[in-house]
Amino acid sequence: MPDSEKQELSRLTDYRRYTYAVASVMAMAIFFVSWLFRHPHDLFIAIGYPVFSVVYGVSCVMLIHGRVRLRLLEVGLVSLMAVIVLSRLAWHFIVGEPFGDNLMPLISGHYWAVGVLIVLAFIALGFKAGMAVAVVAFSFSALLATGASLSCAVGEPADCSNAMYFLRIHLFLLALLALTSSGTLLRDQTFAAIARAQVLEKLNVTDRLTSLANRYGAIRYLEKNTGNTSQQEQPLSVTLVNVDHFRRINHTHGRDTGDLVITRIGELLSEVMGLQGLVARWGSDEFLVIRPGDDQGEALHRAEHCRWRMEHTPIAGLAVTASFGVAQYDTEQGIDDVLCRADQGLAQARANGRNVVAAAPEQRPPPHSFRRREREDLPAV
Numbered sequence: 001m002p003d004s005e006k007q008e009l010s011r012l013t014d015y016r017r018y019t020y021a022v023a024s025v026m027a028m029a030i031f032f033v034s035w036l037f038r039h040p041h042d043l044f045i046a047i048g049y050p051v052f053s054v055v056y057g058v059s060c061v062m063l064i065h066g067r068v069r070l071r072l073l074e075v076g077l078v079s080l081m082a083v084i085v086l087s088r089l090a091w092h093f094i095v096g097e098p099f100g101d102n103l104m105p106l107i108s109g110h111y112w113a114v115g116v117l118i119v120l121a122f123i124a125l126g127f128k129a130g131m132a133v134a135v136v137a138f139s140f141s142a143l144l145a146t147g148a149s150l151s152c153a154v155g156e157p158a159d160c161s162n163a164m165y166f167l168r169i170h171l172f173l174l175a176l177l178a179l180t181s182s183g184t185l186l187r188d189q190t191f192a193a194i195a196r197a198q199v200l201e202k203l204n205v206t207d208r209l210t211s212l213a214n215r216y217g218a219i220r221y222l223e224k225n226t227g228n229t230s231q232q233e234q235p236l237s238v239t240l241v242n243v244d245h246f247r248r249i250n251h252t253h254g255r256d257t258g259d260l261v262i263t264r265i266g267e268l269l270s271e272v273m274g275l276q277g278l279v280a281r282w283g284s285d286e287f288l289v290i291r292p293g294d295d296q297g298e299a300l301h302r303a304e305h306c307r308w309r310m311e312h313t314p315i316a317g318l319a320v321t322a323s324f325g326v327a328q329y330d331t332e333q334g335i336d337d338v339l340c341r342a343d344q345g346l347a348q349a350r351a352n353g354r355n356v357v358a359a360a361p362e363q364r365p366p367p368h369s370f371r372r373r374e375r376e377d378l379p380a381v
């Protein structure tokens with residue numbers, strides 16, 4: 001994975017860690033305030049809330065410290081919240097006073113927490129795990145409410161009106177579950193589609209053998225950078241590189257060695273020429289080097305240095321040389337023109353006996369679209 005993508009992912013993880021840390025601090029504050037203003041006989045709050053408060057405090061430190069895996073902490077935080085919310089709900093039904101006047105405080109004060117649990121589970125855990133937590137929370141809550149409303153069936157009118165309240169609350173929870181789950185599914189599918197598109201996009205512009213940009217990637221880079229060139233008026237040069245007598249290498253040493261030579265030459269070009277620009281595999285044994293910021297003189301100098309390195313460095317154990325054609329981009333003439341002139345420079349280098357660097361001729365070649373060639377070279381999808 002490229003460094004820029006790693007940085008992006010790490011920034012996203014940090015963002016999530018800090019968001020959960022803020023949520024944990026808020027949970028601590030809620031527990032503390034509830035504990036301060038608790039009913040004197042409410043043992044659940046008196047004993048449970050200080051414990052929960054400490055656990056959320058510890059989670060907050062772990063989140064900020066960053067040592068424990070984020071996914072583990074997410075599962076832990078949602079599970080903890082589920083335990084607190086559902087056990088408090090069970091306490092209301094089983095241990096608490098009979099509903100009477102307490103029904104409305106129970107409904108307004110506690111079912112919102114079940115709703116928040118459902119939403120949080122989807123946000124933090126994604127569709128599948130979120131759905132599991134939401135279904136457990138909803139079923140548990142519905143079971144408790146059904147148990148408390150059973151006496152309605154044997155003719156307790158007060159319990160029947162309670163049952164209606166519970167029914168409305170659970171319909172609301174069901175709607176929340178449906179909305180949040182479909183929203184999360186949409187989010188997850190959108191992210192997956194974006195990730196797939198990015199992979200395809202990368203494959204589309206990358207040469208399989210060398211992992212350098214391919215011809216399409218080089219054209220895209222040129223189009224992007226020549227836009228900048230006209231705006232900033234900085235020069236841009238391209239160098240077309242062709243391996244001398246490459247067919248012989250394949251013929252004498254086999255295609256695997258040929259592949260290795262191509263890969264090593266790509267690495268050497270990237271090392272010498274590619275730090276500030278792009279090295280692409282233009283086609284079989286041809287490479288294109290694009291250097292924003294270099295005028296023709298600088299590009300010729302760099303190409304000569306690279307030619308010299310190749311001549312004096314065994315590549316895959318073989319003596320390999322290459323020919324170089326250099327041209328500077330002309331804002332008036334466009335991309336096809338600079339590519340044609342680099343091609344003419346390369347032809348000149350080969351005519352001069354190969355293992356040579358040559359500049360593009362002064363006279364312009366007839367117009368020819370490299371971009372059309374590049375699209376013809378793309379495999380049919």
Ligand SMILES: Nc1nc2c(ncn2[C@@H]2O[C@H](COP(=O)(O)OP(=O)(O)OP(=O)(O)O)[C@@H](O)[C@H]2O)c(=O)[nH]1
Pocket residue numbers: 209242243244245246247248250254255256257258259262283284285
């Ligand atoms: N090993 C290997 N060979 C390839 C690959 N792509 C193209 N080739 C071969 O590269 C050779 C290129 O041949 P030519 O274009 O005649 O180039 P050359 O032999 O260097 O001749 P000059 O350019 O005139 O010096 C062909 O034999 C192709 O089959 C590849 O990915 N791997």
